């Protein structure tokens with residue numbers, strides 16, 4: 001029906017994405033809101049709010065209302081999603097059916113909270129689908145087969161992994177070791193080894209520019225600016241791929257161990 005709109009929503013810790021039936025992903029913005037404590041109003045959303053991180057006056061708080069797939073601040077999350085859904089690439093309609101991806105193992109209260117949030121943000125019908133299933137379907141895996149598929153989704157807040165077979169999740173695990181955690185490890189190592197304080201956006205820049213789990217063909221390096229730990233003065237440092245691989249080794253090993261545990265927990269094939 002023309003006036004019935006079907007959309008898919010992924011409320012990520014880092015990014016909110018909206019999929020419109022027949023059009024693909026029409027919206028992708030950081031899941032960030034800037035809140036004015038004096039007026040109790042949200043003043044910026046998405047990319048605009050992200051740019052305000054660490055550059056705000058005391059009465060503005062920049063936050064991520066969704067953390068690790070769970071709604072941390074309902075009112076701010078609602079305002080943010082309402083604003084996102086008004087985006088010009090998402091057409092208005094009488095009725096909106098939303099499919100929302102949620103992490104595995106959410107409690108009933110947490111699931112209800114996601115459902116309420118989207119209903120209050122304008123959905124008439126809300127369906128929750130577990131993220132590994134959504135990832136498998138989106139990757140065109142033939143999940144109704146009696147074959148086992150292992151899906152690993154390393155997000156910002158959580159790493160979700162699951163063994164999927166015959167349209168269902170056989171076993172799943174969630175680790176809080178994901179992109180944000182890797183940024184934290186980089187910040188810590190730069191401070192301890194190079195005596196330089198850098199913010200999370202810089203740590204993320206380092207990870208994306210030169211980070212890798214295994215050696216690459218080309219040697220990479222990136223120049224970053226931070227504040228000297230002792231003097232507090234601005235200073236530059238060159239970060240090499242070999243250093244970052246060393247810093248990321250422990251957290252990446254935790255993810256690998258998680259995958260091994262998951263495989264061990266899966267029932268054997270008969």
Ligand SMILES: Nc1ncnc2c1ncn2[C@@H]1O[C@H](COP(=O)(O)OP(=O)(O)OP(=O)(O)O)[C@@H](O)[C@H]1O
Nearest residue numbers: 012013014015069154155156157158179180204208
């Ligand atoms: N090229 C890259 N190399 C390494 N990490 C990257 C790269 N590009 C993005 N990332 C990281 O991926 C993470 C964002 O992934 P994604 O958008 O899947 O998360 P999310 O769905 O918002 O979070 P979650 O699923 O945990 O709620 C961020 O931590 C970001 O730094």
Ligand SMILES: [Mg+2]
Nearest residue numbers: 012013155156
């Ligand atoms: Mg995600």
